[in-house]
Amino acid sequence: xxxxxxxxxxxxxxxxxxxxxxxxxxxxxxxxxxxxxxxxxxxxxxxxxxxxxxxxxxxxxxxxxxxxxxxxxxxxxxxxxxxxxxxxxxxxxxxxxxxxxxxxxxxxxxxxxxxxxxxxxxxxxxxxxxxxxxxxxxxxxxxxxxxxxxxxxxxxxxxxxxxxxxxxxxxxxxxxxxxxxxxxxxxxxxxxxxxxxxxxxxxxxxxxxxxxxxxxxxxxxxxxxxxxxxxxxxxxxxxxxxxxxxxxxxxxxxxxxxxx
Amino acid sequence: xxxxxxxxxxxxxxxxxxxxxxxxxxxxxxxxxxxxxxxxxxxxxxxxxxxxxxxxxxxxxxxxxxxxxxxxxxxxxxxxxxxxxxxxxxxxxxxxxxxxxxxxxxxxxxxxxxxxxxxxxxxxxxxxxxxxxxxxxxxxxxxxxxxxxxxxxxxxxxxxxxxxxxxxxxxxxxxxxxxxxxxxxxxxxxxxxxxxxxxxxxxxxxxxxxxxxxxxxxxxxxxxxxxxxxxxxxxxxxxxxxxxxxxxxxxxxxxxxxxxxxxxxxxxxxxxxxxxxxxxxxxxxxxxxxxxxxxxxxxxxxxxxxxxxxxxxxxxxxxxxxxxxxxxxxxxxxxxxxxxxxxxxxxxxxxxxxxxxxxxxxxxxxxxxxxxxxxxxxxxxxxxxxxxxxxxxxxxxxxxxxxxxxxxxxxxxxxxxxxxxxxxxxxxx
Numbered sequence: 001x002x003x004x005x006x007x008x009x010x011x012x013x014x015x016x017x018x019x020x021x022x023x024x025x026x027x028x029x030x031x032x033x034x035x036x037x038x039x040x041x042x043x044x045x046x047x048x049x050x051x052x053x054x055x056x057x058x059x060x061x062x063x064x065x066x067x068x069x070x071x072x073x074x075x076x077x078x079x080x081x082x083x084x085x086x087x088x089x090x091x092x093x094x095x096x097x098x099x100x101x102x103x104x105x106x107x108x109x110x111x112x113x114x115x116x117x118x119x120x121x122x123x124x125x126x127x128x129x130x131x132x133x134x135x136x137x138x139x140x141x142x143x144x145x146x147x148x149x150x151x152x153x154x155x156x157x158x159x160x161x162x163x164x165x166x167x168x169x170x171x172x173x174x175x176x177x178x179x180x181x182x183x184x185x186x187x188x189x190x191x192x193x194x195x196x197x198x199x200x201x202x203x204x205x206x207x208x209x210x211x212x213x214x215x216x217x218x219x220x221x222x223x224x225x226x227x228x229x230x231x232x233x234x235x236x237x238x239x240x241x242x243x244x245x246x247x248x249x250x251x252x253x254x255x256x257x258x259x260x
Numbered sequence: 261x262x263x264x265x266x267x268x269x270x271x272x273x274x275x276x277x278x279x280x281x282x283x284x285x286x287x288x289x290x291x292x293x294x295x296x297x298x299x300x301x302x303x304x305x306x307x308x309x310x311x312x313x314x315x316x317x318x319x320x321x322x323x324x325x326x327x328x329x330x331x332x333x334x335x336x337x338x339x340x341x342x343x344x345x346x347x348x349x350x351x352x353x354x355x356x357x358x359x360x361x362x363x364x365x366x367x368x369x370x371x372x373x374x375x376x377x378x379x380x381x382x383x384x385x386x387x388x389x390x391x392x393x394x395x396x397x398x399x400x401x402x403x404x405x406x407x408x409x410x411x412x413x414x415x416x417x418x419x420x421x422x423x424x425x426x427x428x429x430x431x432x433x434x435x436x437x438x439x440x441x442x443x444x445x446x447x448x449x450x451x452x453x454x455x456x457x458x459x460x461x462x463x464x465x466x467x468x469x470x471x472x473x474x475x476x477x478x479x480x481x482x483x484x485x486x487x488x489x490x491x492x493x494x495x496x497x498x499x500x501x502x503x504x505x506x507x508x509x510x511x512x513x514x515x516x517x518x519x520x521x522x523x524x525x526x527x528x529x530x531x532x533x534x535x536x537x538x539x540x541x542x543x544x545x546x547x548x549x550x551x552x553x554x555x556x557x558x559x560x561x562x563x564x565x566x567x568x569x570x571x572x573x574x575x576x577x578x579x580x581x582x583x584x585x586x587x588x589x590x591x592x593x594x595x596x597x598x599x600x601x602x603x604x605x606x607x608x609x610x611x612x613x614x615x616x617x618x619x620x621x622x623x624x625x626x627x628x629x630x631x632x633x634x635x636x637x638x639x640x641x642x643x644x645x646x647x648x649x650x651x652x653x654x655x656x657x658x659x660x661x662x663x664x665x666x667x668x669x670x671x672x673x674x675x676x677x678x679x680x681x682x683x684x685x686x687x688x689x
Contacts, residue, residue, distance in 0.1 A: 023440050037397055043489060043497040044397075069497055084397035086434040215489070215498075218395050218436065219620065220461035221481035225472060232465060232472065237621075251472055254573035258474040259499045 002082040005058055010140045013065045014108055015074040016050075022057030024049070024087045030115035031093030031209070031241055034059070035217040037084040038072045045069050046214045046236070048112030049088065050141075062111030062140065089217050090240045093207075097124040099181035103149075104171050104195050106132045106187025110141050112209060113186045120184075121148040128153070128180075130170045132187070136161035167191060168198050175202050182207065185244060189256060193249035200245050208244035210235045213258060226252050261289055263335045266325050271337060274323030276670030277303045277378070281320060281337055288340055294355070297348035300341060301357045305381035305669060306374065306420045308349060309403060311342025312412050314666045315544045349419050356427050360387035365683060367453040368393060368446060369672075370437045370623060373401020374665045375457035375656030377424065378672030384427040386680050391451075392429060395436045398488060401459060402665070405488040406480070408517050410524070411547075414487075438626030453651050453679045456627075456638060457672065460657035462618040466509070470567030471613070475501060475575035479508070479518045479614035486521055503610025505529045507578060509564055510614030511541035512662075516548065518612045519556050530556050531606075535563040535583050535596040561585075561596065565603065567611060577607045617662045627652065637661055644678035645671055653679055 006018035024034060033048045052059040065074045076082070093116050101120050105113040110131050121127045129149040133139045134157045146152045153170045154162030163170060167187075174180060175198075183206040185195040192208045199206040212224040212235045219237035226233055227248040233239065263285040271281045280299050287296035300307040314320075316338040321327065324334035348354055365388050369376035372394040380390045398404045403417045425431070435441060437458075446454060463478035465471055482500070485491040489498035506522040508515045511534035523530045532551070534541060537560050541548060552558070561583040570576045582602035585594040619636040631639040631648035638647055638654040645653045655671025657663055 023435070027440060027442070039497075041490065041493070041496045043499075072497075084434050086395060086397070086436060086440070088439055089436075215481055215484055216396065218461070218622070220463070221484055222463050222465065222478045223481045225465075227472060232467065251573075255472065255474060257572070258501075 002085045004076050004078050004080050004082070005056070007076070007078050010062065011137045013074075014062065014138070014140055015065070016060060016062050016111075017073070017076065018053070018056075018058045018060050019082060019085065020057060021059050021085060021087075024085070025052040025054050025057050025059050028052055028059065028088035029092035030095065030119040031090060032088035033090050033112075033217070033240065034061070034085050034087030035089065035214065036061070036073060036082055038069070038076070039083055042072065042083060043069050044084075044215060044217065046089075046211070046217055048209070048240075050111040050114050051118075062108060064108035086217070090236060091238070093119065093241055095119045095123050100126040100128065100179060102128050102130065102171060102174055102180050102183045104130045104132070104167055104183060104185040104187070106167055106191040107134070107138060108140065109187035109191075109209075110145065113184065114141055114144055116184055116186075117145055118148045126150050128174055130155065130167055130174070131162075132156070132167035132170070132191070133161075134158065166194075168194050171195060172198055175199075175204065180204050183244075185209075189249060189253050192244060193253070196244035196247070196249065206244040207241050208247060209240045210242060210247065210252065211240070212252060212255065226255075262326070263289075264325060270323040270325060270328060271320045271335075274320040276319065276666045277673055279303050279307075279320075279341070284344060285335070285337070285340055288344060293344055293347040294351065294353060296344040298355060298357070300344060301355070303673070305378045305424070305672070306403075306417075307341055308345035308416045308420060309374070309412060310666055310669070311338050311340075311345055312416075313407060314338055315664065317545055319666065346416075349416070354419070354423050356423060357385055359385050359427065362389065362428070363387040364389060366391070366449070366451045367455070367679065368451045369455045369457055371395075371401060371457040371459055371656070371658075372399040372431065373457060373459050373656060373668065374403065375459075375668035375672040376401070376455065377421070378669035379455045379457065379655070379676050380429045380672075381424055381427065382673050382676030383680070384424065384429050386676070388680075390429045391432060393432045393435045393437050393441070395434070396488065397433055399431050399433065405484045406514065406517065408483065408487055408521050410520065411517065436622065438622045443627045452683055453653065455645075455672065455675050455679070456623045456647070456652055456654040456658055457656045457668070458620045458623050458658050460617040460660075460662045461620045463613070464616045464618060465613055466564070466615060468564060468566050470569060470575065473567055473569040473575040474573050475503065475609055476567060476611040476613065479510070479514045479612050480617070482518055482612050483514070483521065486525070492525055500525070501610055502526050503608070505608045506610040506612065507531045507533050507564075507606070507608045508612045508614055509533050510616070511536065511543060511560075512614060512616070513543045513547060515614040516543045516551050518614055520547075520551055520554060522610070522612070523554050523556060527610075531559050532556060533559045533562050533564060533580065535561065536593065537561055537585060540593050559606075563596065563598070564611075567608075575608060575611055577605050578611060580604055580606055617657070619658050619661060623654075623658065635661065643674070644682075645675035646678060646682075
């Protein structure tokens with residue numbers, strides 16, 4: 001079970017894995033995630049499902065190597081097995097025809113955003129995708145995103161590809177150019193915070209997919225708790241998506257440093 | 261040899277699974293230890309576990325004739341149970357109970373905690389084809405993630421689960437009913453009866469200022485990291501904070517487990533903060549005694565009002581409200597009342613919130629047509645444990661809210677008997 005069937009290197013630090021998990025492939029929807037554990041002494045970490053193939057019975061995960069556990073997963077080769085994987089977890093994204101949807105993804109956050117872009121397009125939305133990365137090598141899934149987007153804008157911090165500058169500049173220029181009905185943002189917490197502040201200024205409803213520390217991922221511990229609209233919520237069962245304008249991003253940024 | 265072998269053994273009425281207590285004790289007296297273990301297994305799926313974690317002073321031992329009539333110490337039934345089960349396991353001749361011929365009928369337990377395991381054991385004995393579905397990566401529920409190694413070694417839980425595998429029970433880990441597999445899928449897979457035993461895993465918080473600071477966590481998170489993920493072992497990838505001044509909020513068994521764990525992880529000051537007095541504490545007497553012997557401080561009649569952190573958001577101190585006992589409340593316990601103006605700050609670098617748990621909402625929210633009470637528990641018939649869905653039975657904490665291991669096991673046994681009777685009557689009609 002959970003055998004790696006395909007591996008692709010997106011960049012030096014970002015890996016795409018297809019993993020055998022027929023039950024999860026069948027029941028997952030856009031926005032869902034899995035908890036993954038590699039090895040007997042491994043920790044459980046959350047990873048969003050980027051896509052699935054029901055015929056092959058596989059799901060696709062995109063992993064950025066940022067620490068011990070992600071390094072373990074990135075080092076898996078075709079034929080290796082993931083010790084434990086459970087899902088699909090969390091609430092699926094609410095998809096409907098909103099009108100024009102801006103999908104703003106940063107770094108490896110583009111992977112979990114891909115199924116949302118696809119579902120939004122299929123629901124009849126005009127989809128404008130903004131992909132941000134530090135540098136050209138870290139821009140991922142451009143082709144796949146383009147397949148379901150009416151327009152793709154790429155920004156890099158160093159200007160090595162696409163527009164030079166921050167994701168917020170690109171989003172703001174879209175807002176000034178045309179009517180935007182919904183913004184979806186997935187990426188580093190600090191990026192989501194600033195996208196949220198921007199869209200709040202223009203009163204555009206915004207959904208953020210939060211990436212907090214998790215242990216079980218099924219609602220039994222509260223490690224992933226965040227404050228939304230003044231109330232404590234568990235990201236793993238109440239989320240991972242929330243109204244970005246109501247999320248206490250500063251508290252979330254603080255809690256992400258608990259084990260640093 | 262103190263057991264008087266009463267003609268009507270009152271001890272048995274105190275045991276939620278009605279172990280034949282005098283018979284197993286008399287077997288021990290005769291030196292027939294393996295026989296004694298067999299008697300235990302007639303009614304209990306996990307004797308080595310129950311002998312260790314049951315609050316015997318409120319169950320069997322409270323009904324022992326020594327306690328009831330003679331005002332003397334009860335027979336140590338729990339220790340004897342533990343001895344017989346341990347002897348059998350270590351002798352390497354663990355037996356499987358007598359089983360009926362397989363009938364090919366598929367039934368499932370949802371959750372592999374004490375209730376699910378008890379149900380699975382009973383149904384396997386009755387000849388059913390039993391599958392236990394578990395969301396986590398290990399079997400055992402609270403026995404694995406909650407109760408610490410020093411009170412219940414995982415090896416013992418594993419041995420009892422292995423014995424159930426020998427009885428033909430199948431275990432599916434990493435599988436969440438309602439998410440990975442739906443209620444409809446289970447029907448398509450041919451399951452004729454389901455026993456929902458998904459527990460009360462949702463931790464309660466107090467919703468007071470500062471509760472989301474770093475270093476404040478639920479007892480479930482703390483114990484899961486240490487017990488299930490082995491976080492205090494340097495070889496484990498899962499980290500855990502190891503505070504020097506640790507406060508545990510609450511007075512139940514979970515609080516005692518957490519505080520004694522904190523002590524073992526190097527806390528210089530480990531405190532129980534409980535809003536009532538020691539008399540009202542729901543924890544086992546033995547656990548309270550052990551905690552005290554290990555140097556745990558008891559701040560009874562204290563209740564936290566808020567937490568304050570340093571500039572990095574790490575909890576630094578807590579404000580405690582001193583309490584006194586007022587009139588008895590609806591449950592008969594004297595309710596705590598704040599003493600006006602009596603507050604104090606106490607320095608802490610780790611706070612573990614252990615103020616109870618709520619039922620896991622997964623099953624109730626994904627099984628349409630299931631009757632659920634206001635607090636999220638599944639509504640069942642008291643005698644049969646049958647829910648509003650005819651093929652779904654439920655028991656343990658998902659029905660009771662947070663309760664004990666042995667009550668959960670009693671529910672599993674009851675549900676098994678009722679489900680068996682129903683399936684057999686349908687077959688014959």
